[in-house]
Amino acid sequence: MSLILGEPTFTKTSEIRDYCENGRKLIRPLANEFRIASEELKAALKEIPGQSPWLLGADSKVRAMIVAKHLEHAAEGVEATCAGLIRTWLSFDKHFLQDMKKSKRAFDIKG
Numbered sequence: 001m002s003l004i005l006g007e008p009t010f011t012k013t014s015e016i017r018d019y020c021e022n023g024r025k026l027i028r029p030l031a032n033e034f035r036i037a038s039e040e041l042k043a044a045l046k047e048i049p050g051q052s053p054w055l056l057g058a059d060s061k062v063r064a065m066i067v068a069k070h071l072e073h074a075a076e077g078v079e080a081t082c083a084g085l086i087r088t089w090l091s092f093d094k095h096f097l098q099d100m101k102k103s104k105r106a107f108d109i110k111g
Helices: 013-046 058-103
Strands: none
Touching: 013 058
């Protein structure tokens, strides 16, 4: 099975970094896409006549905002996913790479 991000074995530091970076690059544009689509959907749905003539279309505007809000939540989910990918790399760096860097210190004769 071939995935868009590949099938990393996570045996090298570069594979972990590349996986997180490529995942972020892949899904990040979706956040803007969903936000724009949300505004467009809201504008289109506001034009549908409301059910009550006494409300002068206010009911249609409220319903349009409710429906479009779901796309805004989807955009927030994409942003949370991007943040999670960044946190994955930073956590790996903190918990594993820092220890590796400390253990590779040069031997100091004077010290």
